[in-house]
Amino acid sequence: MTGSKARQILDMNAYRPAADGAAAADPALARRLANVGAAAVLFYDAPIQMVAGEGAWMIAADGSRYLDFYNNVPSVGHTHPAVVAAVQDQIARLNINSRYLSPVVDDYLEALKAKLPADLSNIVLTCSGSEANDLAMRVAARASGGTGFVVTRNAYHGNTAAVTEISPSAFKRGAPADHVAQVPEPDPALFGTADGAGLAEGFAAAVRQAIAELAARGHRPAALVCDSIFSSDGVHADPPGFLAPAVAAMREAGGLFIADEVQPGFARTGDHFWGFGRHGLSPDIVTMGKPMGNGFPMAGMAARPDLVAAFCEDVGYFNTFGANPVAAAAGHAVLRVIAEEGLQANAATVGAHLMSRLRDMAARDRRISAVRGAGLFIGVDLEHDGAPAPDLATAVINGLKREHVLIGAAGRFGHTLKVRPPLCLGPDEADIFADALERVLAKT
Amino acid sequence: MTGSKARQILDMNAYRPAADGAAAADPALARRLANVGAAAVLFYDAPIQMVAGEGAWMIAADGSRYLDFYNNVPSVGHTHPAVVAAVQDQIARLNINSRYLSPVVDDYLEALKAKLPADLSNIVLTCSGSEANDLAMRVAARASGGTGFVVTRNAYHGNTAAVTEISPSAFKRGAPADHVAQVPEPDPALFGTADGAGLAEGFAAAVRQAIAELAARGHRPAALVCDSIFSSDGVHADPPGFLAPAVAAMREAGGLFIADEVQPGFARTGDHFWGFGRHGLSPDIVTMGKPMGNGFPMAGMAARPDLVAAFCEDVGYFNTFGANPVAAAAGHAVLRVIAEEGLQANAATVGAHLMSRLRDMAARDRRISAVRGAGLFIGVDLEHDGAPAPDLATAVINGLKREHVLIGAAGRFGHTLKVRPPLCLGPDEADIFADALERVLAKT
Structure with a gap:
């Protein structure tokens, strides 16, 4: 049980190779799988090809922009x-x-x-x-x-x-x-x-x-x-x-x-x-x-x-x-x-704004059972009929991807959205995420 | 015995803090020791402050140039x-x-x-x-x-x-x-x-x-x-x-x-x-x-x-x-x-030239008991009266430092000079090393 539980958490928003061993349709994905094999760890069923980054945003090969709410590595902003x-x-x-x-x-x-x-x-x-x-x-x-x-x-x-x-x-x-x-x-x-x-x-x-x-x-x-x-x-x-x-x-x-x-x-x-x-x-x-x-x-x-x-x-x-x-x-x-750039204070201010938006959402949507965190590190629990809902988390993550917002999950049941944008995040960008989350939850 | 032996090898050209705990005279060294403590691993009793690099050369804070015969990390040349x-x-x-x-x-x-x-x-x-x-x-x-x-x-x-x-x-x-x-x-x-x-x-x-x-x-x-x-x-x-x-x-x-x-x-x-x-x-x-x-x-x-x-x-x-x-x-x-740049062929050619110079030296100096290697990775054993001579290796390493050539030691007894310059090494640079080694051996 420990094993399958952990597996679930790691894979919450992961690409999964076809069970029948069929080759990936996307040539870029097929290359990666051929080059790295079973050790390839990728996001989404259709992993995104990224070519550039700026602030809280990444730019895909097709020119479209994604708001990065997952990544705590380029923490002061992509390509600062x-x-x-x-x-x-x-x-x-x-x-x-x-x-x-x-x-x-x-x-x-x-x-x-x-x-x-x-x-x-x-x-x-x-x-x-x-x-x-x-x-x-x-x-x-x-x-x-x-x-x-x-x-x-x-x-x-x-x-x-x-x-x-x-x-x-x-x-x-x-x-x-x-x-x-x-x-x-x-x-x-x-x-x-x-x-x-x-x-x-x-x-x-x-x-x-x-x-x-x-x-x-x-x-x-x-x-x-x-x-x-x-x-x-x-x-x-x-x-x-x-x-x-x-x-x-x-x-x-x-x-x-x-x-x-x-x-x-x-x-x-x-x-x-x-x-x-x-x-x-x-x-x-x-x-x-x-x-x-x-x-x-x-x-x-x-x-x-x-x-x-x-x-x-x-x-x-x-x-x-x-x-x-x-x-x-x-x-x-x-x-x-x-x-x-006062990024610690920014994390506190924009984090509080984000927390407030999320708690407003929670007050209106019973599926959001908890909003926790500090600064720009927030966890949002999703549940269904009082039980942790990892499937809902997966649906939300994929829905947000379609809205061009990148996010992940965490927690024992994989039902916690991990809200972790760069520290340079502006309040307008926090709102883009919150608005997208509202739309996704409304449709899910 | 295993322990002390290994210690010796690692420390062959290492900086050693004063046994009496006296502070280092060089302020740059004192800073490093304060910042890293016992985990500071430095070369030479008076570690060199380096500020730039180019090809097989490093440039010290005093503007002088050192020929790098130790370093296999910037292998195609410093700041290529x-x-x-x-x-x-x-x-x-x-x-x-x-x-x-x-x-x-x-x-x-x-x-x-x-x-x-x-x-x-x-x-x-x-x-x-x-x-x-x-x-x-x-x-x-x-x-x-x-x-x-x-x-x-x-x-x-x-x-x-x-x-x-x-x-x-x-x-x-x-x-x-x-x-x-x-x-x-x-x-x-x-x-x-x-x-x-x-x-x-x-x-x-x-x-x-x-x-x-x-x-x-x-x-x-x-x-x-x-x-x-x-x-x-x-x-x-x-x-x-x-x-x-x-x-x-x-x-x-x-x-x-x-x-x-x-x-x-x-x-x-x-x-x-x-x-x-x-x-x-x-x-x-x-x-x-x-x-x-x-x-x-x-x-x-x-x-x-x-x-x-x-x-x-x-x-x-x-x-x-x-x-x-x-x-x-x-x-x-x-x-x-x-x-x-044909660096594999260069490693073979310049390595052979270097090996030839070293073997010539060995034929004239009985303290060089073996010259081994391939390409630009050569080991030179030093001995004294038929026994491994780690002290001689240390003296040679420090002598070469005074000649502005950087080199290290290896081997079970720490008596093997480790000759490992960047792959971009030219024959003239190989000769600078070989000439310096000859001078140092003559004085040692």
Whole structure:
């Protein structure tokens, strides 16, 4: 059941090859399937060929424009001129590994550190959030002496062998290994009262139980790993601070708290630059990725120097492409754009507007059972006769595609629309989405 | 002993912080150490600040030029204009994940497939060679039903948790886990006669013994994983074909052959585009990385479609930055430059000239005990009174730095100079290196 459930979530808006093995009619699609095979992961039954992007928009091969409400990688906007210029400039100067010194790299690391808790003063840059989490798991295991990890049951933290084990949503068959214990997603409906009053203690109790499960299997805990907006679990943001007692429970048991900021980090939640800020937490390790370079492949781990030093006593860690000056230039441009364009405040303002439109819709349409989120990360639950309605989510996603709005789904049942536009989104663009959603729901 | 040995190899030309914890005198170095901590990996006791690059040269902050004989990432030359232009152009158009179709991506995949054995027709692009090997290990385990891996005892295949286990040279303490068996490096001196006559069968026998060791520990073999130029093992290229019986031995035992082409791939060895070509082999899986995008973070795994399909039945694999169109544009430009500038032939020609210069030197200097390699990947063993001389290697590396030539070391004892310049190297530049090496050896 775990397997089929996870499969369903991953595939909610995915292209599915014909069951009879028939070749794809679209030659562009047939090429991709021939080139990548079963590892091809594509959106929609008729995947779209994209050729350009600008702000919150992508332009397809046929010249039509799509509003991107899915993508948190080009977070300051597709082909943002400042990021593009930074990459164009640096790649023409020097692109080299970090064994040589470069002020471009250290200027960036210092700008990034200025956004982080002061004690997380060592940063290891990597190429992907998966690499950052893979490293963070080992750093936490070394520091804690533990081998066990606690994650939410629909978590996704990345794609390496080690990180896949703490990503239950990646499993199509089977389940994570013995050293991983799962807790339910922090949905107020599952813990305490609907207004979230019991959530903090309920979620902490679930973490304590998971730690006990690990102990029963012979594992001391290494860390609680949370995406602090609980993206793949369906987006759970409220009440602010609910995560703190769970973190305290893990620390009491000797484990660390790894804040996976690949999803909520870099100003998306509006109220704070990082998702853990919403919960008043100071993580032991912070990992970051997707929006960090606005699409330039880069990611990283920030940790206390003592944790990094202990890990490095056992094993060398060098990342060839990590901390190259082109990545640093891209990342630094992203930080500057967020500050100069006030994108954190924009995420708060436009996010609130979007939330208001969605809640208005929910008041008029009983199929919308919940609207949750923070800033420009919003989850919209769809149900039918009181039950989660993944088929409705799929219909809405495909209906929105016909309206040229791109969106995805998440959550345990795949019935949560994942509303995650670039941070540069304007209120007019928020309305384009909301209007389209209204039209689609009216027709569905 | 394994640990201290590996430590020595990694650190041969590395910066070492002061034992008394004194702050670095160079402010640029002090910044880096403050920003990255113990995970900072730097070259030389006084790391160089680099600001620009061109062809085989890097330019330091003081304006002086260094000849790069170490770096196999900017393989077609630092800031090659065709690769720079491809990245500059595509990043201004669109940089998006592979869930949408893009002719830029499929044009590249087809160009890359044209360089690979026809049966390896599925390519999964990743961000790093580590990610590619991490994936390949799981694909091989799924296909073989085995859990064991055989690698050389100084192998380095990457930095994820899983790949570190098959990278004995990464261990500063301890050793790889039970499911990894090590074989000696394929040095003719260790197997059969000095002319390499017994090497093929001797190395195959070592692999069979490793498989037996795995069986004794309860592991069926999943794969033999080889960097087919054996870079971190000290560069072992001859006689061509020596690797074939070892691969046959692994296949007889039910395991696969993963050719890690991160080091020898993309025309470096001169005689073939891939390192496995030198051995007349058809791998089950090929992984690639470093030179693939001339520094743009990208890597990949090519495999038979049946292997990819089996893996994807169990677990989803999606790589956010992998197969983005900017990486594809960079990778495609690299393939074009290699073809248009005849870099494979250049690697053969200039490599032969370099080898000839080095062998002349060896005939006159008994401290040079061996010169091995293929194309522009050459290992030069240094010894003193018949014993490996890592201290001499360190002295030579630092002497060459003073001559503004950058080079590294490898091998079990760290006494092998690793001669690995960009493929665009001209004969005049080969002579600059060889002349500098002669001067340094004369003074050392």
